[in-house]
Amino acid sequence: MEIYNFIIENKEVLKIFYAIIIGAICTVIVLKSDRLFRLSFHQGIRYFRNAFLFYGLAFVTRYFISPFLPEPPQIILKALFEYFLVMAGFFLLYSLLWKKIESTGTDYVSSLFNKKLLIFYFMAFVIIVLDYLWNSYYFLFSSQIILFIFASIISFSNYIKNGKKGNFLKFYFIAMILNFFAWILNAFVALYFEWSQLILIFIYAMNLIIFLLFLWGVIKVMRVKRKWQGKEKG
Numbered sequence: 001m002e003i004y005n006f007i008i009e010n011k012e013v014l015k016i017f018y019a020i021i022i023g024a025i026c027t028v029i030v031l032k033s034d035r036l037f038r039l040s041f042h043q044g045i046r047y048f049r050n051a052f053l054f055y056g057l058a059f060v061t062r063y064f065i066s067p068f069l070p071e072p073p074q075i076i077l078k079a080l081f082e083y084f085l086v087m088a089g090f091f092l093l094y095s096l097l098w099k100k101i102e103s104t105g106t107d108y109v110s111s112l113f114n115k116k117l118l119i120f121y122f123m124a125f126v127i128i129v130l131d132y133l134w135n136s137y138y139f140l141f142s143s144q145i146i147l148f149i150f151a152s153i154i155s156f157s158n159y160i161k162n163g164k165k166g167n168f169l170k171f172y173f174i175a176m177i178l179n180f181f182a183w184i185l186n187a188f189v190a191l192y193f194e195w196s197q198l199i200l201i202f203i204y205a206m207n208l209i210i211f212l213l214f215l216w217g218v219i220k221v222m223r224v225k226r227k228w229q230g231k232e233k234g
Contacts, residue, residue: 011197015063016063018063018204018208019059019060019062019063019064021208022055022056022059022207022208022211023056023059023060023064025211025212025214025215026052026053026055026056026059026211027056028215028218029049029052029211029214029215029218030049030052030053030056032218032219032222033045033048033049033052033218034049035222036218036221036222037049043098043099043102043111044095044096044098044099045095046111047091047092047094047095047098047111048091048092048095049111050091050111050112051088051089051091051092051095052088052214054084054085054087054088054091055084055085055088055211057080057084058081058084058085058088061077061080061081061084062077062081065077066078066081079128079132082127082128082131082137082140083124083125083128085140085144086123086124086127086128086140086143086144087120087121087124089143089144089147089148089151089179090120090123090124090147091120092147092151092176092179093147093150093151093154094117094120096151096154096155096158097154101116102116123143127139127140127143128140137190138187141183141186141187141190142187144179144183145180145183145184145187148176148179148180148183149180151176151179151180152173152176152177152180155169155172155173155176156173158172158173159172159173170217171213171214171216171217171220172214172217174213175210175213175214175217178206178209178210178213179210181206182203182206182207182210185199185202185203185206186203189203
């Protein structure tokens, strides 16, 4: 109980530390996954990298810019926060689907802006407009829950197909499942508990675990890749 009271009393400061940690994790994942792409030229890694670029932008917008601005600009920043979150989820899903949508050997195509991705940018825009009109986050929650259901199924299927060779796929699948439950909890808290502080603390902890899990997976794959390259050179 004392720990809980301490967290509640210092929640604004702790939110800043939470955002700094998540932002740092996103930065490391973006840099390391970019390096991993240059080593492997695996197209899906580019979209995975972009997902954490957008997650990083979302957390910077929400925790480092929005609190220091007056109400009118905050409305725009809240919309940007939601937009970045939705796009991050879409990029994670696209990192699993790109082989079914694109032809191989398309590294010259921009991984941020191309014709295939326009539908996701448009869908993200529609979602934030609907939430603005309804004055809620219902469409955000619904879209992410549905998205991570599909992402969990696809990542599990990929893990089964690749077996022990799928070093990163195991972490990917677990992280997708955790993401799914995190969004379920977010929606549940918003609808029935009016953002209960206790459950929000649990959600923040789960989010931190999810991001650390992705970071761990990226670092593990980097080590395997470097080890394999070292053997190849030897």
